[in-house]
Amino acid sequence: MLEINGLKVYDNGNQNGKTLLFVHGFPLTSNMWKYQTEYFIKDHRCITYDIRGLGNSSAGDGQFTMEYFVDDLIYIVNTLELDKPILCGLSMGGYISLRAVEKYPQLFGGLILMDTRSEADSNEGKLKRAAGIKRINEEGAMPFISDFVPNCFYKSSIERLGDKYISFLEEAKSNSAIGVKGSLLAMLSRTDTTEFLSQIEIPTLLICGEFDALTSPPVMKSMADKIPNSTFEVIPDCGHLSPYESGDKVNEVMDRFLLKL
Numbered sequence: 001m002l003e004i005n006g007l008k009v010y011d012n013g014n015q016n017g018k019t020l021l022f023v024h025g026f027p028l029t030s031n032m033w034k035y036q037t038e039y040f041i042k043d044h045r046c047i048t049y050d051i052r053g054l055g056n057s058s059a060g061d062g063q064f065t066m067e068y069f070v071d072d073l074i075y076i077v078n079t080l081e082l083d084k085p086i087l088c089g090l091s092m093g094g095y096i097s098l099r100a101v102e103k104y105p106q107l108f109g110g111l112i113l114m115d116t117r118s119e120a121d122s123n124e125g126k127l128k129r130a131a132g133i134k135r136i137n138e139e140g141a142m143p144f145i146s147d148f149v150p151n152c153f154y155k156s157s158i159e160r161l162g163d164k165y166i167s168f169l170e171e172a173k174s175n176s177a178i179g180v181k182g183s184l185l186a187m188l189s190r191t192d193t194t195e196f197l198s199q200i201e202i203p204t205l206l207i208c209g210e211f212d213a214l215t216s217p218p219v220m221k222s223m224a225d226k227i228p229n230s231t232f233e234v235i236p237d238c239g240h241l242s243p244y245e246s247g248d249k250v251n252e253v254m255d256r257f258l259l260k261l
Helices: 029-041 066-079 092-103 123-139 139-150 155-163 162-175 178-189 194-199 217-226 247-259
Strands: 002-004 007-013 019-023 045-049 087-091 110-114 204-209 231-235
Touching: 002 066, 002 217, 007 029, 007 066, 019 029, 019 066, 019 092, 029 045, 029 247, 066 178, 087 092, 087 247, 092 110, 092 178, 110 247, 123 139, 123 178, 139 162, 139 178, 155 162, 194 217, 204 217, 204 247, 217 231
Parallel strands: 019 045, 019 087, 087 110, 110 204, 204 231
Antiparallel strands: 002 007, 007 045
8 A cells, every 4th residue: 555645555466567547436446347457457556545534545625626636646647657558446436537538638548438427517516415414413424334335236236246235335434524525525616527528539448337326328428429439338336336246347348458559
């Protein structure tokens, strides 16, 4: 484990292979990528990190913006001197990844977007995040996370995962209130990257869970239609957290994509 600008960074795997740089979702930690790093670690350099304020990374004052999160990502790329890493982001991690590629397209060799969207929050979405911040101020982060995380999973996945799901939820609940509120502020502040989609020139894969209740397959299919020569895949029998709910299937799809690079 490394510490880079207050962020906990995990750099493992084959240092001579293609670099995969994973950006996790909200309100989670880098551990959500465990099934991907375990699978790809033999042939690829796998880098994960805890987004600022989450997991083991410093929360500071919690006054985060999406641009701050993007700056953190670029700081990691530059500090580790990564050569054209393949950027892989889920949900909030997808927001960060899209904006990073928009700002610094020359830095990346490929893009994998999972269960995410390009649109900025609508007014309704902003009010919902504001209500989440208010609730955390009044009740703490645990009740908010306890209600939020189950919506990220397909119901049958929760039953199938059993103790693994419980451990996943408990890890999410351990995040600090400051960090969780900071992430809500950052997502609320993000720009719309929809117009940029048609300008993406690097190879791009989009993955969505069949029963994602937060970002449906039609939403991501619309994104894929705007990205030249992109690939779109739906992962059956899972929700918003496809790489954790159906790790083997997601790995198969990623493998096919990476072999073409």
